[in-house]
Amino acid sequence: MLRLKVTGMTCGHCAQAVTRAVEALPQVERALVDIKTGEVSIDGDPDEAAVRGAIEEEGYQVVGPAASA
Numbered sequence: 001m002l003r004l005k006v007t008g009m010t011c012g013h014c015a016q017a018v019t020r021a022v023e024a025l026p027q028v029e030r031a032l033v034d035i036k037t038g039e040v041s042i043d044g045d046p047d048e049a050a051v052r053g054a055i056e057e058e059g060y061q062v063v064g065p066a067a068s069a
Contacts, residue, residue, distance in 0.1 A: 001041055001042065002048060003039060003041045003042070004040045004042075004052070004066055005038055005062070005065065005066045005067070006018065006060050008059065008061055009038060009060055010035065012035075014035065015033040017059075018031070018033050018060060019031045019032075019033055021055065022040065022051055024054070025046050025047070025051060025054055026047075027046045027047070028042055028044045028046045028051075029043040029044035030043040030044070031043075039066040039067075040066075041066070
């Protein structure tokens with residue numbers, strides 16, 4: 001699982017946009033967005049650079065890996 005910290009997500013529309021963009025990538029099984037924590041969790045074996053690019057194309061900034069649970 002890939003977990004990233006993302007800034008700029010403030011609403012359900014933001015979460016949907018990021019989810020759709022990430023889930024459209026190869027090797028992504030599922031993307032879960034937590035607006036409250038600003039974390040995106042991706043199941044599967046995606047290319048991290050492609051995931052970061054897809055999120056940033058939607059207008060959000062990937063600031064690093066998410067904190068460990």
